[in-house]
Amino acid sequence: MNITLKQAQAIIEKAKAKALEIDTKMNISVVDAGANQVAFVRMDGAWLGSADIALKKAKTARFFDMPSGEIGKLAQPGGSLYNIEHSNGGLISFPGGIPLKNKDGDIIGAIGVSGSSVENDHTVAKAGTEAL
Amino acid sequence: MNITLKQAQAIIEKAKAKALEIDTKMNISVVDAGANQVAFVRMDGAWLGSADIALKKAKTARFFDMPSGEIGKLAQPGGSLYNIEHSNGGLISFPGGIPLKNKDGDIIGAIGVSGSSVENDHTVAKAGTEAL
Amino acid sequence: MNITLKQAQAIIEKAKAKALEIDTKMNISVVDAGANQVAFVRMDGAWLGSADIALKKAKTARFFDMPSGEIGKLAQPGGSLYNIEHSNGGLISFPGGIPLKNKDGDIIGAIGVSGSSVENDHTVAKAGTEAL
Amino acid sequence: MNITLKQAQAIIEKAKAKALEIDTKMNISVVDAGANQVAFVRMDGAWLGSADIALKKAKTARFFDMPSGEIGKLAQPGGSLYNIEHSNGGLISFPGGIPLKNKDGDIIGAIGVSGSSVENDHTVAKAGTEAL
Numbered sequence A, B, C, D: 001m002n003i004t005l006k007q008a009q010a011i012i013e014k015a016k017a018k019a020l021e022i023d024t025k026m027n028i029s030v031v032d033a034g035a036n037q038v039a040f041v042r043m044d045g046a047w048l049g050s051a052d053i054a055l056k057k058a059k060t061a062r063f064f065d066m067p068s069g070e071i072g073k074l075a076q077p078g079g080s081l082y083n084i085e086h087s088n089g090g091l092i093s094f095p096g097g098i099p100l101k102n103k104d105g106d107i108i109g110a111i112g113v114s115g116s117s118v119e120n121d122h123t124v125a126k127a128g129t130e131a132l
Helices: A006-020 A049-064 A068-074 A120-129 B005-021 B048-064 B068-074 B119-131 C005-021 C050-064 C068-074 C117-131 D004-020 D050-064 D069-075 D118-128
Strands: A027-032 A039-041 A097-101 A107-113 B027-032 B037-042 B097-101 B106-115 C026-033 C037-042 C096-103 C109-113 D027-032 D035-044 D097-103 D107-114
Touching: A006 A027, A006 A107, A006 D035, A027 A049, A027 A097, A027 A120, A039 A049, A039 D004, A049 A068, A049 A097, A049 A107, A068 A097, A068 B005, A068 C068, A097 A120, A097 B027, A120 D035, B005 B027, B005 B119, B005 C037, B027 B048, B037 B048, B037 C005, B037 D035, B048 B068, B048 B097, B048 B106, B068 B097, B097 B119, B119 C096, C005 C026, C005 C037, C005 C050, C005 C117, C026 C050, C026 C117, C050 C068, C050 C096, C050 C109, C068 C096, C096 C117, C096 D004, C117 D027, C117 D035, D004 D027, D004 D035, D004 D107, D004 D118, D027 D050, D027 D118, D035 D050, D050 D097, D050 D107, D069 D097, D097 D118, D107 D118
Parallel strands: none
Antiparallel strands: A027 A039, A027 A107, A039 D035, A097 A107, B027 B037, B027 B106, B037 C037, B097 B106, C026 C037, C026 C109, C096 C109, D027 D035, D027 D107, D097 D107
8 A cells, every 4th residue: 555666656747737738847757655755856957946846745745645735725824723834844834745546445645746837736736647 | 748659550541431421432641749740541442542631631730730721821922832742742621630639739740641532631630639 | 564553553552551560661663564653652750752753663673664763773983874863863773673564574654762772662562563 | 967867767777777786775865065854765675864974975975086995995994984974964885885977087976876785885876877
């Protein structure tokens, strides 16, 4: 019940294809069930600062088994999880991180994408999940 | 005037029983009067990211001798303690952390719980305090 | 193929019993297959600074699937892994960390013990592994 | 004069082929001329703790434009760079990191490999450099 490198690379290739299709340059990270990074790519010309964000989005999605943006909704000022980002060495709580499930529905890891608008980041991450 | 491991484990067992009763999966941490961790458990299937949050809630409760959620009320934008979470290597200022007192009312440590809604986290932490 | 809380607690109890038997006060940490902490106890009067060391020993043992002391042999001045301790947010490379295996031989986590001589730390960790 | 993702992926594939050939499981990282990670893979079953080491070897090789092991020779007790590993958020100064040059001899990045003996790590890193 853990992701393989082959799966992670297929997910990244699918995400990258979507990134090209919508004319964006992305950092794409995949972590395993233990929230440890399995594979990563930064597309040519993509933001340098988005590498760490992609990884933190993937970790955030696996840490709480939900899309990173869901955490963000609860982490706003006045929200129940305000400033949760200070935990775990830094979370990223806006969209672009999505848990990865096998065909039995078990969570086997997560993908994190960063490099464009959060809508585009989420779209590319979503495309990646479809490789499973 | 410091918590013992035996007390900490009794607190955790009581908290865990409450967590099971309300059908949640929790990370539960107990710190001593010096804000150093005494005991910790992560229930099977509980969020990985909640381990650090449970510890930070317990530390926050002992650092300021009040429930972590009380700090959060003052830490909102415009509030008197805005962004206090940046101190002490990261605070967590939403509910789930509660100081622990002996029968004389001395603070001997704190409990921190994370893994569900903040209401549930607080409920489970509260149950833990009743073991004293 | 991951450790359960029940297993982790049995391991800790067994290790604690050994610590009492040899008249030591220990910090005992158990991590899962993803190197994330599952359970921890600090015995009354045990060194405060050993909590982090126990966790780092457990992580080191799982990070490299061998006892932490084996890493230390290679990490001496002039050795092939000199100063490896600077990686992964800090390793501990002296004895007291041991991988945990299930009956099929799969590594399902690791135990880390700190609070006495490294020989005693290793002895207590070894006792813990026998709970599986 | 900077590495492309296509080049980084070719380097990683070549390194991975060598890792399989010599029956090892590696973490492989490629950084660019700015010492920022471009691509990374962890082979199935490779040590979890070697991901950070692979990245730090690649960074070390690019930070000083020489193989990571050359730094290590100077970083021994009494050596001119003793404990240089404390800089830059942690260096790794044993073999497995090698600068990457284009056909004009310009350094365009570095590769870092970790997961076996340092000799094997270096061999796999060297194989990766031959993809350029």
